[in-house]
Amino acid sequence: MSVNKKVIKVEDLRVYFHTKKGDSKAVDGNHFTMYENETLAIVGESGCGKSVTAMSILGLVSEPGEIMPGSKIVYMGNVDRDEDGLNLATATDEQIRHIRGNEISMIFQEPMSSLNPVITVGDQIMENILTHEEVSKEEAKQRAIDLLAEVGISRPEKVVDNYPFQLSGGMCQRVMIAMALSCHPKLLIADEPTTALDVTIQAQILSLMNKLKNETGTSIMLITHDLGVVAQVADNVNVMYAGKVVETAPVEELFSNPKHPYTIGLMNSMPSLAEEGKRLNTIEGSVPNPLYLPKGCYFADRCPYVTDRCKEGQPVDTKVKSRHHVWCFKVEEEMKQEG
Numbered sequence: 304m305s306v307n308k309k310v311i312k313v314e315d316l317r318v319y320f321h322t323k324k325g326d327s328k329a330v331d332g333n334h335f336t337m338y339e340n341e342t343l344a345i346v347g348e349s350g351c352g353k354s355v356t357a358m359s360i361l362g363l364v365s366e367p368g369e370i371m372p373g374s375k376i377v378y379m380g381n382v383d384r385d386e387d388g389l390n391l392a393t394a395t396d397e398q399i400r401h402i403r404g405n406e407i408s409m410i411f412q413e414p415m416s417s418l419n420p421v422i423t424v425g426d427q428i429m430e431n432i433l434t435h436e437e438v439s440k441e442e443a444k445q446r447a448i449d450l451l452a453e454v455g456i457s458r459p460e461k462v463v464d465n466y467p468f469q470l471s472g473g474m475c476q477r478v479m480i481a482m483a484l485s486c487h488p489k490l491l492i493a494d495e496p497t498t499a500l501d502v503t504i505q506a507q508i509l510s511l512m513n514k515l516k517n518e519t520g521t522s523i524m525l526i527t528h529d530l531g532v533v534a535q536v537a538d539n540v541n542v543m544y545a546g547k548v549v550e551t552a553p554v555e556e557l558f559s560n561p562k563h564p565y566t567i568g569l570m571n572s573m574p575s576l577a578e579e580g581k582r583l584n585t586i587e588g589s590v591p592n593p594l595y596l597p598k599g600c601y602f603a604d605r606c607p608y609v610t611d612r613c614k615e616g617q618p619v620d621t622k623v624k625s626r627h628h629v630w631c632f633k634v635e636e637e638m639k640q641e642g
């Protein structure tokens with residue numbers, strides 16, 4: 304089986320917010336690898352560190368937040384520059400500025416508030432192109448029009464001169480995608496890109512993201528709490544809990560063979576995924592406060608299978624099969640028994 308090229312490899316990423324009450328461990332040992340032409344979905348309850356992980360990749364963590372020493376975010380999207388990759392966790396502001404908006408782009412949940420209301424959408428796309436490439440204004444404008452057409456906006460030569468308020472939410476999100484794609488990014492981070500849109504527009508935006516991935520080979524990180532969205536567009540999924548990945552697997556494998564009790568709980572709480580006729584469950588309890596994390600497994604307090612061992616130490620990486628890994632003592636023991 305051919306494996307796509309690695310774009311980014313995150314190892315032991317820790318992001319702490321230094322507050323008066325102590326260190327709030329928003330991300331606490333996160334790790335994953337992203338590949339070209341693949342969409343990685345990051346799922347998990349509110350506050351589990353999805354957005355902070357994305358902000359770290361973009362160099363946007365600011366005080367009181369800190370990417371802790373030892374964290375690695377190795378960007379390998381452009382091997383011409385450096386065979387070993389560039390550690391974005393320790394890169395200079397200048398190095399990150401060059402990559403952000405160019406090789407790594409981001410689209411956000413609220414397209415209206417991410418676009419500048421007093422600048423036409425065309426000028427905003429052009430500004431991005433002109434910042435990163437040496438092209439004339441005319442060429443940049445033509446590129447903006449072509450990009451608007453590419454993301455499915457009709458009459459792009461007219462829309463290019465519109466202000467964001469003249470467009471619908473779905474159109475603004477398309478503009479954001481056009482902007483993100485203006486410099487052919489190796490990695491596109493989409494943080495809840497369809498949450499603010501109605502269902503039909505949601506489906507169109509997701510299929511647009513799929514099309515772009517297939518046509519350009521861009522690696523996409525999709526942050527969402529919606530497993531329905533994950534099923535539609537993800538190739539791989541990371542399930543995060545309290546700042547850590549607790550399970551990672553290819554999407555079909557995760558849905559057919561979820562292992563971590565938290566992943567199973569998430570699936571049972573989704574109406575479309577729970578077994579027909581079975582009562583919908585919610586996961587009792589709440590995520591631990593990142594200021595006071597327990598010494599054992601962070602899910603122990605909510606886990607129906609908790610044992611003393613779970614309260615004593617942190618579970619380690621257990622391989623279930625190729626690219627399916629779980630961090631759970633119960634799964635570790637099951638795998639040992641299976642030999």
Ligand SMILES: Nc1ncnc2c1ncn2[C@@H]1O[C@H](COP(=O)(O)OP(=O)(O)OP(=O)(O)O)[C@@H](O)[C@H]1O
Binds near residue numbers: 329347352354355366
């Ligand atoms: N500026 C800040 N100061 C202190 N804590 C912060 C700050 N920004 C984020 N956090 C904390 O970091 C943790 C992770 O937040 P993050 O926004 O990454 O969660 P999330 O999984 O993206 O949630 P959501 O789905 O609600 O967007 C949370 O506990 C949050 O309170």
